[in-house]
Amino acid sequence: xxxxxxxVTVVTIVANAGSAVADLARIGFVLANAAEVxxxxxxxxxxxxxxxAGAAGLLLGLVGVRPVGVAAAAGLCLFFVGAVVVHVRAxxxxxxxxxxxxxxxxxxxxxxxxAALTAS
Numbered sequence: 001x002x003x004x005x006x007x008v009t010v011v012t013i014v015a016n017a018g019s020a021v022a023d024l025a026r027i028g029f030v031l032a033n034a035a036e037v038x039x040x041x042x043x044x045x046x047x048x049x050x051x052x053a054g055a056a057g058l059l060l061g062l063v064g065v066r067p068v069g070v071a072a073a074a075g076l077c078l079f080f081v082g083a084v085v086v087h088v089r090a091x092x093x094x095x096x097x098x099x100x101x102x103x104x105x106x107x108x109x110x111x112x113x114x115a116a117l118t119a120s
Contacts, residue, residue, distance in 0.1 A: 005112035009058050009069070012105040016055040016076065019102070023048035033098075037090040050079055058109060066117040073110035080106050 022030050023044045034041055054076040061069010080103035087096045 002112065002116065005116050006062065008105065008108045008112055009062055009073075012073075012076070012109045013055045013058045013062075015102060015105055016051045016058075020048040020051040020055065023051070033095065037086050037092050039086065050075070054079065054106075058113075061113050061116075066113065066120060069113045070110065070117055073106055073113045076106035077103065077110055 026041065026044065030044065031041055034044060039047075054072045057068050057072020057075070061067075061072060080099050083099035084096065084103060087093065087099060
């Protein structure tokens with residue numbers, strides 16, 4: 001396993017797990033952002049579950065179940081492409097960097113997970 005794969009994936013895991021906790025805790029900035037882009041707060045638990053599942057899948061990939069890590073990274077990529085699209089459609093661009101950074105982490109994790117899978 002490469003150091004880059006481990007570091008990027010751990011950062012992606014921590015970021016998504018933290019975001020899932022923030023969603024479940026219904027922290028103020030999460031509620032404000034959801035309202036601003038038109039996502040009902042009732043959807044937050046489902047969004048948190050998807051982020052947590054992605055983080056758990058990435059962790060499984062790190063500990064040796066590489067195909068699960070690849071699938072989790074791909075799922076997070078799709079999730080955050082959707083988040084960016086929601087921001088663009090709502091014309092809420094002042095904070096689009098947040099889903100953009102999460103998307104970049106997911107893409108980097110996917111690329112490195114595929115490389116780790118093909119190397120083993």
